[in-house]
Amino acid sequence: MIDFLPKQLFLFDPLAVFFLAVIALVCVPSAIFSIGYMREDSLRKRAVSWALLSVFVLSMCFVATAGNLFSFLIFWELMSLASYFLVVSDFRHEKSVRAGTIYLIMTHAGTACLMAAFFILYNHAGSFDYNAVKEAALLLAPQERNIIFLLLFTGFAVKAGVVPFHIWLPYAHPQAPSHVSSIMSGVMIKIAVYGMIRFFVTLLGPAPAWWGAVILAFGIISCLAGVIYALMDQDLKRLLAYSSVENVGIILLCVGTAIFFNSLGVNAVAALAMCAGLYHLVNHALFKGLLFLCSGSIFKATHLRDMEKMGGLIKTMPLTAIFFLIGAMGISALPPLNGFVGEWLAFQAFFAGVLQSQGAVKLAMVLAGAALALTSGLAAACFVKAFGITFLALPRSPRAEGAREAGFAMKAGMALLAVPVALFGIGAGFIAPVILKISGAVLGIESIQPPFYMVCVLPPVIAVALAFIGIAVFLWFKFGLRRAQVSCNTWDCGYYSIDSRNEYTSTAFSKPFRIAFSFFLLPYRKSEKIRDSFYHVRTFTYQTHTTKVFKHYFYEPAVNLIYSAAFKMRKLQPGSIHLYILYVFITLAGLLAFMGMF
Numbered sequence: 001m002i003d004f005l006p007k008q009l010f011l012f013d014p015l016a017v018f019f020l021a022v023i024a025l026v027c028v029p030s031a032i033f034s035i036g037y038m039r040e041d042s043l044r045k046r047a048v049s050w051a052l053l054s055v056f057v058l059s060m061c062f063v064a065t066a067g068n069l070f071s072f073l074i075f076w077e078l079m080s081l082a083s084y085f086l087v088v089s090d091f092r093h094e095k096s097v098r099a100g101t102i103y104l105i106m107t108h109a110g111t112a113c114l115m116a117a118f119f120i121l122y123n124h125a126g127s128f129d130y131n132a133v134k135e136a137a138l139l140l141a142p143q144e145r146n147i148i149f150l151l152l153f154t155g156f157a158v159k160a161g162v163v164p165f166h167i168w169l170p171y172a173h174p175q176a177p178s179h180v181s182s183i184m185s186g187v188m189i190k191i192a193v194y195g196m197i198r199f200f201v202t203l204l205g206p207a208p209a210w211w212g213a214v215i216l217a218f219g220i221i222s223c224l225a226g227v228i229y230a231l232m233d234q235d236l237k238r239l240l241a242y243s244s245v246e247n248v249g250i251i252l253l254c255v256g257t258a259i260f261f262n263s264l265g266v267n268a269v270a271a272l273a274m275c276a277g278l279y280h281l282v283n284h285a286l287f288k289g290l291l292f293l294c295s296g297s298i299f300k301a302t303h304l305r306d307m308e309k310m311g312g313l314i315k316t317m318p319l320t321a322i323f324f325l326i327g328a329m330g331i332s333a334l335p336p337l338n339g340f341v342g343e344w345l346a347f348q349a350f351f352a353g354v355l356q357s358q359g360a361v362k363l364a365m366v367l368a369g370a371a372l373a374l375t376s377g378l379a380a381a382c383f384v385k386a387f388g389i390t391f392l393a394l395p396r397s398p399r400a401e402g403a404r405e406a407g408f409a410m411k412a413g414m415a416l417l418a419v420p421v422a423l424f425g426i427g428a429g430f431i432a433p434v435i436l437k438i439s440g441a442v443l444g445i446e447s448i449q450p451p452f453y454m455v456c457v458l459p460p461v462i463a464v465a466l467a468f469i470g471i472a473v474f475l476w477f478k479f480g481l482r483r484a485q486v487s488c489n490t491w492d493c494g495y496y497s498i499d500s501r502n503e504y505t506s507t508a509f510s511k512p513f514r515i516a517f518s519f520f521l522l523p524y525r526k527s528e529k530i531r532d533s534f535y536h537v538r539t540f541t542y543q544t545h546t547t548k549v550f551k552h553y554f555y556e557p558a559v560n561l562i563y564s565a566a567f568k569m570r571k572l573q574p575g576s577i578h579l580y581i582l583y584v585f586i587t588l589a590g591l592l593a594f595m596g597m598f
Contacts, residue, residue, distance in 0.1 A: 009066070009067050010065045015194070016065045020061060020065065021282075023187050026182065029416035030183050031179070034177070036408065036413075062075035068129045071128075077111060083176075084100055084104050087099055087103055089180075099175040103168045110154065110156070120144065124137075124140060125137075130203060134204075137203060145204060149211055152196075153215070156193070160190075160252075162248060162249070163222040167555055169185075170229075170233075170242060172184070172241075174241060179292075179293065182289040182290075182296075193277075201259060211259055215252050215255055218249075218256075219250070219252030220367065220368060224371055225245065226245030226247075227382060230246060230382050231378060234306055234307050235305050236295050239307075248284075250346065251284070252277075253372060254274065258274035258277060266357075267443070271445050272436075275345060276345035278435050278439060279341060283330065283421075283424060287421050294414060297406040300406065307385075307389045308389075311390070311391075311393045311500060318405070319406070319414075320411075326418045326422065327421065328386060335425065336426050338424035347373075350369040353368075354369075395500060514544075523547070528540070
């Protein structure tokens with residue numbers, strides 16, 4: 001099948017095949033889930049949606065296997081457009097249109113950066129072919145290579161949702177159908193990571209150390225900012241979207257470390273870091289895809305995304321609760337599930353980096369390890385909140401109370417993602433060596449002897465150890481702690497009976513973290529009293545919000561500036577044909593004057 005395809009158009013090296021496998025792992029279960037998810041839609045809407053979904057998935061496959069810059073860009077744009085139309089599939093809803101518009105603007109801003117870098121490369125290589133680009137890149141001046149790196153990093157970072165370019169994720173993911181969110185978060189943003197590895201490691205030649213340092217720095221900012229925002233959010237799908245920002249940050253921590261140590265010639269650390277990054281990449285694709293499908297199952301049953309109105313769903317949706325718990329345990333890096341293996345490999349890469357470096361490099365590795373440790377703890381708290389508030393206690397609304405379990409197709413889709421979440425943890429001893437070989441092939445390292453290879457056997461060992469600890473604690477409570485047991489009613493603040501109003505809310509759960517990170521979240525309160533008279537308050541509302549720093553201090557001023565400039569430029573369009581001809585003449589003169597200079 002591969003032989004008859006033009007080699008200059010398609011590429012099937014280990015990196016491309018790895019990403020094809022990731023695409024298949026997430027897209028097949030999501031497509032099965034969509035059968036049940038869209039069952040109530042009209043036949044026409046389902047046909048259009050599945051056609052767009054097919055184009056979307058195929059375009060991602062073609063991006064991963066593209067063999068030259070031109071086809072890469074064509075399929076990249078096709079992927080963006082197909083995902084845009086899927087985001088605005090509910091086009092009668094204002095929020096969907098707004099989300100789609102923000103996504104379209106951001107993704108095309110990123111594509112513009114990619115196009116600029118590609119044209120510079122084409123200008124030197126005289127061809128779009130990867131091999132020609134690779135040869136030309138070796139002859140480029142350092143300044144030109146650095147400019148190309150910055151353009152490419154910006155373009156890929158926008159699609160990956162790296163902070164501060166993450167602004168589109170919390171809008172697009174919640175508005176898209178859940179199976180589309182699963183693919184966008186699980187796979188599409190990883191295609192941008194593929195682009196970074198493809199260009200910064202394999203095509204642009206030896207990368208200077210500062211490229212890895214830049215990627216590492218953005219990874220630290222993204223993982224911390226993403227998990228803090230996720231902890232604060234009450235919308236289940238938006239929480240998952242912010243969590244994707246966090247996990248992309250973790251992947252970039254590893255990729256940046258790999259590029260950094262590869263440039264220094266420390267091959268063992270570079271290969272281990274790249275292995276950790278690729279392992280966490282596939283892990284995140286699995287458990288985030290699963291969690292988005294679970295959120296879709298909940299939405300179909302309750303028509304709710306606000307966790308404050310959920311609760312008690314474990315009684316009416318037990319299978320969805322189990323699948324969500326598996327995904328939450330995976331993303332919280334609890335052994336023996338897959339998230340633990342990826343983060344454990346990342347920690348080992350950072351520790352190995354500390355041992356084999358000194359000075360500022362050692363400090364950077366310590367900061368990366370500390371950021372990952374803090375992120376892991378906050379992520380665990382975040383998903384304790386998400387599972388507890390959504391599934392436990394009593395229902396907080398009639399819709400939550402009347403929820404019913406998902407149908408067969410939706411349950412099958414979730415199960416097909418839940419099983420590999422466990423397998424990639426328990427079977428790490430077999431999977432990690434394969435990913436390590438791929439990492440070596442990507443980095444051009446023939447012989448790999450990582451210093452901490454024994455990690456592969458640890459997850460089952462840790463799982464057995466935890467099981468023994470659990471059994472010991474149970475036996476101690478059962479037989480070793482014989483005390484007189486006293487039963488009484490729970491303190492209920494003077495209420496006659498406990499109801500859903502007495503439950504711990506999502507906002508209350510987040511409050512300690514809101515206080516701890518108030519320097520970044522800048523919380524503020526709104527209250528309003530409606531009085532019948534001076535002495536009698538009829539209603540009182542109280543709201544707590546946090547400031548989205550990047551939106552408030554960067555994007556909103558930029559949008560206002562663009563609107564202001566556009567308003568002033570209206571004077572250039574007075575309706576005179578003579579003036580328009582003058583514009584054309586000036587443009588042509590400028591093009592002729594600068595021809596051949598770039």
